[in-house]
Amino acid sequence: MAAQKRLNRDELVSTALAVVDAEGLEAVTIRRLAQHHEVTPMALYRHFPDKEGVLDAIAERLLSDVRCPEPDDRPWHEQMHDLMTAILDALMPHPNAATLLTLRILGCEPGLDLTERTLSLLFEAGMTREDAADTACQVLASLISLVVSEPGRAHGPDPDAQEEALRAKRALFLTLSPRRYPHLIASADALVSCASRDSYYRRGVLLLVTGLRGTVSLSAA
Amino acid sequence: MAAQKRLNRDELVSTALAVVDAEGLEAVTIRRLAQHHEVTPMALYRHFPDKEGVLDAIAERLLSDVRCPEPDDRPWHEQMHDLMTAILDALMPHPNAATLLTLRILGCEPGLDLTERTLSLLFEAGMTREDAADTACQVLASLISLVVSEPGRAHGPDPDAQEEALRAKRALFLTLSPRRYPHLIASADALVSCASRDSYYRRGVLLLVTGLRGTVSLSAA
DNA sequence: CTCGTATACCTACGACGTAGACGAAAGGCC
DNA sequence: GGCCTTTCGTCTACGTCGTAGGTATACGAG
Numbered sequence: 001m002a003a004q005k006r007l008n009r010d011e012l013v014s015t016a017l018a019v020v021d022a023e024g025l026e027a028v029t030i031r032r033l034a035q036h037h038e039v040t041p042m043a044l045y046r047h048f049p050d051k052e053g054v055l056d057a058i059a060e061r062l063l064s065d066v067r068c069p070e071p072d073d074r075p076w077h078e079q080m081h082d083l084m085t086a087i088l089d090a091l092m093p094h095p096n097a098a099t100l101l102t103l104r105i106l107g108c109e110p111g112l113d114l115t116e117r118t119l120s121l122l123f124e125a126g127m128t129r130e131d132a133a134d135t136a137c138q139v140l141a142s143l144i145s146l147v148v149s150e151p152g153r154a155h156g157p158d159p160d161a162q163e164e165a166l167r168a169k170r171a172l173f174l175t176l177s178p179r180r181y182p183h184l185i186a187s188a189d190a191l192v193s194c195a196s197r198d199s200y201y202r203r204g205v206l207l208l209v210t211g212l213r214g215t216v217s218l219s220a221a
Numbered sequence: 222m223a224a225q226k227r228l229n230r231d232e233l234v235s236t237a238l239a240v241v242d243a244e245g246l247e248a249v250t251i252r253r254l255a256q257h258h259e260v261t262p263m264a265l266y267r268h269f270p271d272k273e274g275v276l277d278a279i280a281e282r283l284l285s286d287v288r289c290p291e292p293d294d295r296p297w298h299e300q301m302h303d304l305m306t307a308i309l310d311a312l313m314p315h316p317n318a319a320t321l322l323t324l325r326i327l328g329c330e331p332g333l334d335l336t337e338r339t340l341s342l343l344f345e346a347g348m349t350r351e352d353a354a355d356t357a358c359q360v361l362a363s364l365i366s367l368v369v370s371e372p373g374r375a376h377g378p379d380p381d382a383q384e385e386a387l388r389a390k391r392a393l394f395l396t397l398s399p400r401r402y403p404h405l406i407a408s409a410d411a412l413v414s415c416a417s418r419d420s421y422y423r424r425g426v427l428l429l430v431t432g433l434r435g436t437v438s439l440s441a442a
Numbered sequence: 443c444t445c446g447t448a449t450a451c452c453t454a455c456g457a458c459g460t461a462g463a464c465g466a467a468a469g470g471c472c
Numbered sequence: 473g474g475c476c477t478t479t480c481g482t483c484t485a486c487g488t489c490g491t492a493g494g495t496a497t498a499c500g501a502g
Contacts (some may be wrong), residue, residue, distance in 0.1 A: 043481050085401030119404035133411030134421045145366035183340035200355045211432025
């Protein structure tokens with residue numbers, strides 16, 4: 001890839017992210033990253049404490065990609081909708097890496113910012129401290145899981161293997177007993193690879209926002 | 222642990238699950254499982270195709286622990302509520318293992334059963350095939366993520382290290398700028414370890430069910 | 443008793459994360 | 473320029489991992 005003598009942390013993270021996107025999380029190894037930069041594996045330890053540190057940095061990169069909308073004076077749920085959409089926009093291109101975020105949001109600055117913003121909207125909606133905390137965690141986690149488990153994702157070394165895996169999955173669905181799994185077979189296509197990414201994510205956000213509005217208003221009553 | 226000559230697949234899975242629960246996913250190695258059963262590492266390959274196979278089996282075990290309630294003639298959303306609660310009850314004791322489920326639900330029988338049941342309730346609610354498929358994925362993924370990212374979880378080799386990690390996180394929160402993170406600091410306690418597990422999960426289910434009812438009724442209108 | 447099959451064992455390989463000591467180069471200060 | 477300190481990449485080496493390939497044993501059916 002790049003052949004400079006002086007390593008650069010940001011570029012290391014970029015190639016790490018590229019590897020995750022192309023071949024999955026388990027393809028990220030210290031040795032491979034070093035090879036990409038034509039450098040000894042141990043060189044990376046000048047820039048990261050250990051491999052965990054590399055993964056942490058990938059997570060932070062993803063979170064810092066979120067273009068968090070500024071607060072305005074629209075109702076909280078509209079702002080929440082936009083915030084959630086912004087988060088999804090940042091994560092969607094990196095479904096393999098998104099898994100990393102689940103336990104790392106509160107461990108880096110951009111993650112803290114996002115959480116703060118989410119909490120502030122939930123407070124605005126009238127939630128208590130505890131409810132807001134629990135709910136913020138769930139909302140953020142749900143967004144991540146929406147990306148991670150988007151139907152149609154497969155983890156393989158290369159695109160060929162991934163397509164192959166999809167075909168296999170589809171074939172496997174056809175072998176199921178129609179008596180036992182009628183609904184599953186009816187929705188088979190949509191389950192193995194979602195019909196429209198766009199509507200999948202729009203439904204996801206809608207479900208959460210609707211849930212929030214509903215629970216808030218009934219606890220206010 | 223057990224010192225029998227004849228290995229037993231179910232018991233292997235049980236000790237694997239025990240290891241995950243106690244020390245996290247990365248502590249599960251072929252060699253350790255073999256050691257627990259006083260056997261050569263290669264012996265395990267008579268019972269699992271490879272390490273992935275072991276993880277698959279753990280996932281399947283978790284899913285088969287779900288005590289799926291029988292269909293009855295209450296409204297769909299009440300049945301959905303109970304189904305979700307049943308799933309959470311099965312996953313809650315194994316937060317470390319729950320991560321495995323995200324990409325494995327559709328890969329084993331108990332997972333298919335659960336998905337079928339979820340789909341059937343969503344159809345009953347009036348959803349289309351595509352909507353039901355997308356929504357079922359999201360609901361199941363959200364339940365899993367609810368468990369995986371329950372506030373207060375830490376991953377360490379032993380309970381001491383985990384408690385230590387919690388203390389560290391709490392301390393880190395106190396160093397945050399109150400100007401920049403007012404809401405986050407206000408909810409700090411609940412974020413680092415949730416006040417009441419019970420209400421955390423109840424809120425989680427409520428949020429989803431409310432969201433479902435809301436989106437269904439508005440698409441019907 | 444015999445023989446096929448299932449099971450466990452042994453040996454060995456390559457990839458991984460990373461500790462520790464070392465050398466070279468960059469940058470600040472006179 | 474000359475020097476010194478800090479930074480950064482290199483080298484060597486260790487222990488652990490997953491697992492391929494071949495071998496030994498024990499059991500059940502004929």
